[in-house]
Amino acid sequence: MIDLIKKSLLAGVGAAVVTKEKIEEAFGEYVREGKVSAGDARIMAEKIAEQGRREFDEVCAKLGTKLRDAANASDGQTQARIAALEQRVLALEAKAAPPPTRSGEP
Numbered sequence: 402m403i404d405l406i407k408k409s410l411l412a413g414v415g416a417a418v419v420t421k422e423k424i425e426e427a428f429g430e431y432v433r434e435g436k437v438s439a440g441d442a443r444i445m446a447e448k449i450a451e452q453g454r455r456e457f458d459e460v461c462a463k464l465g466t467k468l469r470d471a472a473n474a475s476d477g478q479t480q481a482r483i484a485a486l487e488q489r490v491l492a493l494e495a496k497a498a499p500p501p502t503r504s505g506e507p
Contacts, residue, residue, distance in 0.1 A: 420453065421446075421450055421453070424446050424449055424450070425446055428442035428443075428445060428446050429442070
């Protein structure tokens, strides 16, 4: 499960890199066509990149919280199952134990 999460996060980072490249490419085109100045294009690209980083950080934080919550819930369920199994084992061991012998009897 951890590997899946890592791969998902890395895919998100990869998508952000591709997006940044696409943004730079698009703004480069606008600069060449004279629609925006190079300075304005740089400022807009930085704003978009910063917003993307903030959103990525927020998603990571939310994912971390959800994973901790799921692990805690799972941990409580696991502990309850283990306690129930221990009780069953004790009951089965008590049934399987040989009857006590009286002293002096073979």
